[in-house]
Amino acid sequence: xxxxxxxxxxxxxxxxxxxxxxxxxxxxxxxxxxxxxxxxxxxxxxxxxxxxxxxxxxxxxxxxxxxxxxxxxxxxxxxxxxxxxxxxxxxxxxxxxxxxxxxxxxxxxxxxxxxxxxxxxxxxxxxxxxxxxxxxxxxxxxxxxxxxxxxxxxxxxxxxxxxxxxxxxxxxxxxxxxxxxxxxxxxxxxxxxxxxxxxxxxxxxxxxxxxxxxxxxxxxxxxxxxxxxxxxxxxxxxxxxxxxxxxxxxxxxxxxxxxxxxxxxxxxxxxxxxxxxxxxxxxxxxxxxxxxxxxxxxxxxxxxxxxxxxxxxxxxxxxxxxxxxxxxxxxxxxxxxxxxxxxxxxxxxxxxxxxxxxxxxxxxxxxxxxxxxxxxxxxxxxxxxxxxxxxxxxxxxxxxxxxxxxxxx
Amino acid sequence: xxxxxxxxxxxxxxxxxxxxxxxxxxxxxxxxxxxxxxxxxxxxxxxxxxxxxxxxxxxxxxxxxxxxxxxxxxxxxxxxxxxxxxxxxxxxxxxxxxxxxxxxxxxxxxxxxxxxxxxxxxxxxxxxxxxxxxxxxxxxxxxxxxxxxxxxxxxxxxxxxxxxxxxxxxxxxxxxxxxxxxxxxxxxxxxxxxxxxxxxxxxxxxxxxxxxxxxxxxxxxxxxxxxxxxxxxxxxxxxxxxxxxxxxxxxxxxxxxxxxxxxxxxxxxxxxxxxxxxxxxxxxxxxxxxxxxxxxxxxxxxxxxxxxxxxxxxxxxxxxxxxxxxxxxxxxxxxxxxxxxxxxxxxxxxxxxxxxxxxxxxxxxxxxxxxxxxxxxxxxxxxxxxxxxxxxxxxxxxxxxxxxxxxxx
Numbered sequence: 001x002x003x004x005x006x007x008x009x010x011x012x013x014x015x016x017x018x019x020x021x022x023x024x025x026x027x028x029x030x031x032x033x034x035x036x037x038x039x040x041x042x043x044x045x046x047x048x049x050x051x052x053x054x055x056x057x058x059x060x061x062x063x064x065x066x067x068x069x070x071x072x073x074x075x076x077x078x079x080x081x082x083x084x085x086x087x088x089x090x091x092x093x094x095x096x097x098x099x100x101x102x103x104x105x106x107x108x109x110x111x112x113x114x115x116x117x118x119x120x121x122x123x124x125x126x127x128x129x130x131x132x133x134x135x136x137x138x139x140x141x142x143x144x145x146x147x148x149x150x151x152x153x154x155x156x157x158x159x160x161x162x163x164x165x166x167x168x169x170x171x172x173x174x175x176x177x178x179x180x181x182x183x184x185x186x187x188x189x190x191x192x193x194x195x196x197x198x199x200x201x202x203x204x205x206x207x208x209x210x211x212x213x214x215x216x217x218x219x220x221x222x223x224x225x226x227x228x229x230x231x232x233x234x235x236x237x238x239x240x241x242x243x244x245x246x247x248x249x250x251x252x253x254x255x256x257x258x259x260x261x262x263x264x265x266x267x268x269x270x271x272x273x274x275x276x277x278x279x280x281x282x283x284x285x286x287x288x289x290x291x292x293x294x295x296x297x298x299x300x301x302x303x304x305x306x307x308x309x310x311x312x313x314x315x316x317x318x319x320x321x322x323x324x325x326x327x328x329x330x331x332x333x334x335x336x337x338x339x340x341x342x343x344x345x346x347x348x349x350x351x352x353x354x355x356x357x358x359x360x361x362x363x364x365x366x367x368x369x370x371x372x373x374x375x376x377x378x379x380x381x382x383x384x385x386x387x388x389x390x391x392x393x394x395x396x397x398x399x400x401x402x403x404x405x406x407x408x409x
Numbered sequence: 410x411x412x413x414x415x416x417x418x419x420x421x422x423x424x425x426x427x428x429x430x431x432x433x434x435x436x437x438x439x440x441x442x443x444x445x446x447x448x449x450x451x452x453x454x455x456x457x458x459x460x461x462x463x464x465x466x467x468x469x470x471x472x473x474x475x476x477x478x479x480x481x482x483x484x485x486x487x488x489x490x491x492x493x494x495x496x497x498x499x500x501x502x503x504x505x506x507x508x509x510x511x512x513x514x515x516x517x518x519x520x521x522x523x524x525x526x527x528x529x530x531x532x533x534x535x536x537x538x539x540x541x542x543x544x545x546x547x548x549x550x551x552x553x554x555x556x557x558x559x560x561x562x563x564x565x566x567x568x569x570x571x572x573x574x575x576x577x578x579x580x581x582x583x584x585x586x587x588x589x590x591x592x593x594x595x596x597x598x599x600x601x602x603x604x605x606x607x608x609x610x611x612x613x614x615x616x617x618x619x620x621x622x623x624x625x626x627x628x629x630x631x632x633x634x635x636x637x638x639x640x641x642x643x644x645x646x647x648x649x650x651x652x653x654x655x656x657x658x659x660x661x662x663x664x665x666x667x668x669x670x671x672x673x674x675x676x677x678x679x680x681x682x683x684x685x686x687x688x689x690x691x692x693x694x695x696x697x698x699x700x701x702x703x704x705x706x707x708x709x710x711x712x713x714x715x716x717x718x719x720x721x722x723x724x725x726x727x728x729x730x731x732x733x734x735x736x737x738x739x740x741x742x743x744x745x746x747x748x749x750x751x752x753x754x755x756x757x758x759x760x761x762x763x764x765x766x767x768x769x770x771x772x773x774x775x776x777x778x779x780x781x782x783x784x785x786x787x788x789x790x791x792x793x794x795x796x797x798x799x800x801x802x803x804x805x806x807x808x809x810x811x812x813x814x815x816x817x818x
Contacts, residue, residue: 001658002571002603004521004543010665034472042466049458049681057451061645063443097506097649097671104670108542112413113522129669133517134413162411194411236470238676240506249410256419260538261513261670262506266678267647272458 006113009132022346028377029346033172033321034368035233039289041276045236048275056271064267066259068095068243072274076229076243084214088227088245094254097265099202099230099242103130105261106163106198106226106244109253111136116161118195120148122324122353122361124172127165127200138355143171147178150185157193164195168216169204170320173353173363177318180213187219196250197225202242205234205286207319208294223247231273233321234286239269293321293367300366300374307382309389314364321367324350326360328389333362336381336388345380415522418541431755437786438755442581442730443777444642448698450685454645457684465680473676475668477504477652481683485638485652493623497636497654503663506674508611508639508651512539514670515572515607515635515653518662520545525570527604529557531733531762531770533581536574536609547764552580556587559594566602573604577625579612579729582762582772586727589622596628605659606634611651614643614695616728617703632656640682642730643695648678702730702776708783709775716791718798723773730776733759735769737798742771745790745797754789 022029052060067073073090080086096102103126111117113135119127121140128138139161141152147168157164166186168178178186190197199216217225223246230242246254258264300323304314314325327333333349340346350361366374431438461469476482482499489495505511512535520526522544528536530549537547548570550561556577566573575595577587587595599606608625626634632655639651655663667673709732713723723734736742742758749755759770775783 001605001662002519003662004517004519004524006521007518007662007665010669032472037467037471040467040470042462042470045470045677046459046462046466049462050455053451053455053458057455058446058449059647061449061451061454061647062446063441063641063646097675100669101671108413109416110411110413112415115413126669126672133666133669196410232472236677237472238468238470240671240673240675253410253412253416256416257542260419260509260535260542262510262649263535264649266506266649266675268454268645268681269675269678272677 006133006135009135010129018346018348021341024344027341027344027346028369028373028380030364030366030369030377031346031348032368033365035237035321036289036292036367039285039292040236041280041285044276044280045272048279049272052268052271052275060268060271062267064264066255066264068093068265069267069270069274072270072277073243075274075277076245084218086215086218092223092247092251093243093245094251094258095265095270096242096244096258097262098232098237098240099200099228099244100126100130101258101261102200102226102228102242102244103127104133105254105257107131107134107136108257108261109250110162110196116159118153118156118161118164119355120166120171121356122173122350122358123165123355124167124200125352128352128355131165140355143174143176147176147182148186150182150189153186154189157189157195160194162195163198164190165198165200166216167200167202169201169213170206170317170322172203172320173322173348173350174324175315175317175320175322176324178213178216183213183216184219187216190216190224191220191222198228199225200228202228202230202233203320206290206293206321208290208297209318226250234282234289235273235276239273241265241269241273296366296369296371296374297323299371300364300378303375303378304382307379309382309386311389312385321365323364323366325362325364327362328392329360331388331392332359334359336362336384339384339388340381343380343384345377345384347381415542415544418544419538427755427757430750433753436750436753436755437778437782437789439773439775439778439786440755440757441777442774444646444730445698445701445776448694448701449645450689450694453685453689454681457688458681461677461680461684469677469680471676473673475664475673477502477674478676478679478683481679481686482652484683484686485654493627495624495627501656501660502652502654503660503667504674504679505651505653505667506671507641507646507649508609508637508653509535509539510667510670511609511635511637511651511653512536513542514663514666516540516543516545517666517670518659519571519605525568527562527565527570527573528764529575529580530765531582531759531767532574532764533576533609534761537761537764540574549764552583552585556585556591557595559591559598562595563598566598566604569603571604572607573599574607574609575625576609576611578610578622579615579726579731581612581729582731582757582759583733584724584726584729584731585733587622587625592622592625593628596625599625599633600629600631607637608634609637611637611639611642612729615699615702615730617699617706618727635659643691643698644682644685648682650674650678650682699728705775705778705780705783706732708780709773709787712784712787713791716788718791718795720798721794730774732773732775734771734773736771737801738769740797740801741768743768745771745793748793748797749790752789752793754786754793756790
């Protein structure tokens with residue numbers, strides 16, 4: 001096979017491969033980035049689907065326009081206005097087949113082979129994949145308390161990357177959130193630069209502690225930003241409906257790329273989702289999810305504090321679906337993973353979230369496990385961590401030249 | 410904006426732009442490539458949606474695997490076996506967001522900028538767009554009675570294009586179909602070449618005259634072909650569900666590219682479609698569509714013979730949704746289009762189906778117009794054609810240097 005050279009740069013999703021290992025129901029998995037199915041509004045969707053097909057069957061099943069179902073785009077535009085006072089007209093909102101497609105389209109319209117993209121460190125794996133597929137080179141700026149390292153950001157922007165990709169609220173994988181001052185400064189730096197901000201916000205509505213903060217875009221006077229969103233975490237990921245909002249030139253290019261990519265997103269799914277949104281109280285639904293996730297997050301933090309060795313530092317996110325852990329330097333999360341699988345507990349080693357081979361971190365998902373499984377799984381994982389760290393301590397104090405498993409990649 | 414250079418090679422879909430002109434309900438449009446909504450099984454889908462959400466709600470709304478819903482893939486595999494005796498295991502079938510996504514994925518995994526793709530002349534516009542977006546250069550082989558010009562095909566294959574993209578049954582735009590001997594010879598030429606066959610078959614089930622012919626893939630001993638299919642023309646295009654079948658190496662690459670493109674196709678839409686297929690008689694449904702389209706095609710051919718000037722040659726397809734017309738050399742279909750819009754009748758000028766600027770052909774869709782509108786619209790179009798040809802005849806016999814509208818691009 002004579003594959004394109006772009007394929008050699010793309011790693012098959014590590015996470016999706018891990019998910020296969022964890023399909024055994026005995027394994028307690030904190031690996032998947034899955035919302036809790038307990039809160040999917042299946043009956044409300046059933047009612048919406050039936051109404052859509054009865055009221056406007058042929059239009060829900062015929063080809064449709066690339067830009068997306070206009071009333072759904074109006075709903076999104078109105079919500080930006082009501083929530084943040086942001087003016088994003090529906091004419092600038094393109095419905096995508098999940099926000100992953102927003103990443104694919106941005107990569108297509110912006111990147112030539114070798115072009116630079118600035119991402120957070122650690123960064124969202126799906127973005128690394130989509131940008132890699134179009135031949136991107138990566139620059140990184142570290143995530144730090146309060147958001148992104150602004151000195152690093154300013155420095156990297158001077159290298160004129162085409163895109164800065166940011167997930168400023170409850171980021172995947174780290175759970176990190178930019179505070180308002182950081183957002184304001186990021187907005188200023190972007191407006192002074194030659195770089196477009198691609199702001200992704202799949203988790204922003206899932207805050208269970210602290211104060212909501214507006215998108216970075218709200219601090220900008222220009223439309224030098226594309227803003228992505230998704231219904232995956234607040235309604236259903238299986239529908240595959242997200243969006244990307246952009247100024248006229250970029251919007252036009254994105255529509256052209258989408259035509260060539262899948263013509264349009266399932267109009268059946270779009271209409272069913274829109275009917276659901278029209279006939280249900282989305283905010284009340286989100287409040288239920290926030291409460292449930294907040295309780296699971298609190299429990300996971302509590303059990304971690306009790307069961308994990310003190311050398312392992314974990315974040316305490318104020319929203320979203322993920323906790324991030326860091327091991328002492330030289331201890332690989334892959335080693336912990338191997339041990340954990342033996343004890344039937346799983347997570348995602350941090351390696352695929354870095355473009356520089358860093359491997360001493362890991363991601364834990366708390367949204368998709370019951371309290372019982374969180375209690376039991378984190379306890380098991382604590383035992384694994386103690387065992388691995390003890391082995392490292394004895395190795396360090398004993399024979400330093402022990403070959404063992406490779407600890408750095 | 411610093412767009413990627415690949416964007417400069419992509420034309421925004423001409424057809425979708427024309428569709429905007431034709432949204433006026435007074436315009437009789439043969440432009441869109443739309444199936445007839447009269448035959449969308451809206452009530453059967455409503456029942457299927459309700460059953461899916463009641464029986465397995467959370468699984469229909471959660472993230473799912475990239476490869477697609479296994480029972481749907483099994484259905485497709487079984488149908489290949491039952492219809493053609495073709496062994497295509499479900500493990501080699503990837504569900505895509507419409508077959509347009511199959512084109513996007515093939516372009517991604519196969520093409521570097523400047524790589525050559527061999528297409529039919531005229532060729533399917535959506536394929537030209539998807540391949541252009543990844544920087545393809547095009548070679549062409551003419552469509553001729555019985556299929557593709559085999560001498561040209563053999564010659565072009567010696568230039569080692571990476572892909573030969575073929576739509577051998579009731580092609581869009583021409584309605585052309587390869588006969589069995591041509592398919593056998595194409596299969597042989599491909600197996601001797603360095604080129605992969607990408608065989609697209611969205612219309613194959615819509616035959617209303619003559620004998621069904623197996624896919625080219627059925628004449629090949631190897632899996633040096635990818636085979637695309639779609640439920641758009643036999644169930645619903647709005648669901649956006651198609652597939653691509655490929656041997657293990659190519660399949661693996663396509664899955665990796667799909668992960669980066671949209672994670673997976675709406676599992677809600679996949680499950681609803683599968684439930685529909687399981688609980689209804691698809692062949693009986695297709696028989697109804699075949700009959701209706703056959704009647705519309707017969708009527709269109711009949712009115713064309715009565716109303717069009719003899720210099721305009723039209724195909725008489727045995728299936729599918731399209732007729733193809735050719736004007737005398739030097740007469741541009743764009744000129745006819747301008748006249749036709751004045752008389753409130755529309756079609757697609759042939760230009761976007763060529764990569765060499767040919768502009769004296771046009772496409773007519775017959776599936777989506779009632780008999781009354783076919784009768785009236787083709788009569789109007791006949792009058793336009795007579796007028797334009799008369800003007801050319803008088804120009805030709807009179808002042809040859811008349812500037813007029815540019816007739817060649």
